[in-house]
Amino acid sequence: MKQVLKYLAVLGFLTQSGCATFLEDLTSKDEGSEREMGGVFGNQADRAPASFDPKVSGGGTDQIDPTHLRTQADYHFTLGETYALAGEPDRAIEEFNLVLVYDPKSYLVHLKLAGEYIKKGKITDAIEMSRRAVELEPKNVESRILLGGLYAAIKLYDKAIEQYEAVLAEDPKNVETSLYLGAIYSEKGELKKALAVFSKLGKTSKESRHLAEYYSGRLFQQEKNHKTAIKHFQASLTSKPDFEDAVLAESESLELLKEHKKSIDLLEKFQIKHGPSEKVAQDLSRAYIEQEKYDKALDQFEIIVSHDPSNINVRIRMAWIMILQKDYDAAEKQLKAVLTQAPDSDRVRLYLGSIYEETDRPNDAVDQFLKIPVQSSYYSEARIHAAYLRRIQGKFKEASEIVKEALEHRNDVPQIYAMYASILDEMKSYNQAINLLGKAIEKFPRDEQLNFILGSLYDKVGKKDKTVETMKFVIEINAEHVQALNYLAYTYAEMGKELDSAKELAQRAIKLKPDDGFIQDTLGWVYFKRGEVKEAIKILEIASQLKPDEAIIAEHLGDAYYNHSLVDKAVKMYRKAAKLEKDNSVLQKLKSKIDAIEKDSGRKTASQADAN
Incomplete structure (x- = not known):
């Protein structure tokens, strides 16, 4: 039954209802069950129908050779099973229908057909087959459970209730049916009836008391009555202390009540006593990341990976935390391991490139960034990083080629224009950069960074009025x-x-x-x-x-000292500026200032005397 309803949920039947999450939650219980088709066929799934006796005329004379009849029935049933297991529902349906030619009263074959129709999304046909199965074998629990589930899927709740109540009349301790009946009442908005069903289940079956309390709690949780919900979750945990669904639900209600510390404490205690639980680790890791407790988050991620070593997303998140902690070696190792599983992972290559960038391995970083394809959402970011690294290496031609190519594919990203302009600025191709930004600003007229760079470029070509105008516009934007x-x-x-x-x-x-x-x-x-x-x-x-190592600041301070007749201090600052300055024209200007001071004074300054 579970897998049937899961399949229906995938098709979108369950998810259309207002309280679909409740039914979906029910279908997710006991995922380790090995019953085919969710137990609809019980232990009979691997054998042919029981009622294959040949038809007999009114006078008692055989119409068909019974051996031939049985052989044909078994043959088609076996083929139907084979096609069903192979995922070929059309051929399976054909074979099971042939079985019904030999025995039209086999409820089991009708159930098999219902299952195949479900796979095809033919719910009406599945209902008809299930209904016939119930008519043929009214006391068969599995037939009624399936029919009830199908009715529930198309919101024929009263008909679903009729089937579930018939099951409980035969088997009052049927846990699964009680849970589904309660879910149906919940779907109908009949909370009291749903609670009554769960309450009765808890009294009827001690072994299922934890489920009864849990689902009662879920009902109150959906009604946003979290305090009452928590009481039921706690009762569920009293009955079954290691029931992780209940502890997760209680934690969720605590979070919604803003009781964050209590929520985390609850999960931590559960993990110590009954863990390690993968599901609890998932919730705890999220909570720890929100609190920036990265070491604790990593511990929980390790638990998740131990349960599922192929979980690439968790490994990437682990690497992300390691990068934040500047544990680059560990992050690199983690990401390389992921690449062996997912060599086409663009996010991994972006992170790996970032590590190489941080650890002063620009060539390795660029290599990773350039492997990210144009269709990736990380393409623009990767190309900008690659161009930036080539720019600071002084490889301006290669840097410009990277962004020029990027613009051919992604001319909708303003940051690429900004990077290209900054590279042209470094190459002193100011007018080319201005023309580029003019086109970019036509696309992005209020992009503050593009306008700011344009204003600075106007300054470099001597258009200070344009600089003023553009900077005013940037300030107007922001x-x-x-x-x-x-x-x-x-x-x-x-x-x-x-x-x-x-x-x-x-x-x-x-x-x-x-x-x-x-x-x-x-x-x-x-x-x-x-x-x-x-x-x-x-x-x-x-x-x-x-900024003790900035030449322009030292020069400005020198000018202020000189203007205030602090000549020795002025010369000291000018000499400091001269040591820091790399531009020859500015350097000559500084030397001229020093020479002028010495000429005016007609003597060496105190700083010169001290130096001698």
């Missing part, structure tokens, strides 16, 4: 875009205009990122341009502490 706030403030400072606005923009940026040395530098430079040199020095010193 008032908390820190980079745009900072860039616009610095641009105003460099242009020597809108200094009040520049100050306000820089202060807004600092509130968002107070520990950013570049933003502190911008604010200090704005103060300097406003003539507030004392305040500029304070801010620029903070910037220098946050």
Whole structure:
């Protein structure tokens, strides 16, 4: 019966009902059952029908040779069984119908036909065969259970109840039928009747008391009466302490009541006393991940994998946790093991590439990223990573080829345009990058990152008015875009205009990122341009502490010192900036500043004297 209803659920008959989850839950019990067709045919599934006696005329004369009759019946029955097991329901139906030619009153063959019609999705025919089986053998429990299940599947609940009640009249302790009867009442919204059925089952069969309490709890759980549901689940566990479905259901109700700690404690205690349970491990692992208790989550994942070593998804999640914990060796080992099982797993290759990226193996990372095919949902992300790695390696041509190819396949991803533009920026192909972004922004007019990069490129080709206009638009899109706030403030400072606005923009940026040395530098430079040199020095010193290895910050602080007549400090900062600067034109400018100071003073600075 269980497998019949499972099959119907797959076809979509059970899932159409409002309380379908309850029936589905019933069908999921005792999945280890080895009965064919859910026990519909009992132990008779492997033998031919019993009633194959030849027909006899009114005068007692044989119409057909009984030996021939029996031989033909057995032959077609055996063929029907063979085709049924081979998954060929059409041929099985044909053979079983031939059996009925020899014995039309075999209830078992009618049941066999019902099973094959179920496989074909022909529920009306299955019902007709089951109904005939019941007529032929009214006291046969399995026939009525099947017919009741079929009626339930098409929501003929009253007819289903009639069959189940007939079964219970013959066999009051039939656990499965009681559960299905209760489920039907639940489907009809008759909660009291459903509870009465389960209550009676608990009193009739001590061995099934845990099921009666469990399903009573499920009824209250569906009604969102979780406190009462928990009482029934606890009663179920009292009857059967190792009943994992009850502990999982109680945990679920506790979660819905926001009793998260109690829920986890319950599962942990069950796992210690009655585990390891794969199902409990699944729930516990989710809870631990939500709480960022990754070591405990890994322990539960190990339990799941021990039950099912082929569970690729769990192995990938284990690797993900290991990556978060920066245990890259363990994560790599786990992912490589998964690749042996699923060599085409794009997610595994993405994670593996990320590990290689983090562990400074860029070539291995790029190799993994480029193996991810265009149809993968990870394609864009993988190509962007590959291009980024080639960019930081200085392999700009290869990087540009990667993103150029990616755009041919996925021109709907703004991040690919952004990466391509940044590579062209590195190659100093500013106008090409501007043209690229112009086309991209036609597709994504309010993409803040594309507009920000475009604004910075306008700056590099000397179009500062365009820079200002574009950065204002980025801030209009996102008032908390820190980079745009900072860039616009610095641009105003460099242009020597809108200094009040520049100050306000820089202060807004600092509130968002107070520990950013570049933003502190911008604010200090704005103060300097406003003539507030004392305040500029304070801010620029903070910037220098946050970013001690940035040449431009050292130069700005040197300018502020010099303007405030702190000549020795100024020269010291200029020399520091010169050591850090890689651009020759800027380096020459710094040397010119140092030479000018020495020429004006007509003597060596104190720092030079100290150096000598």
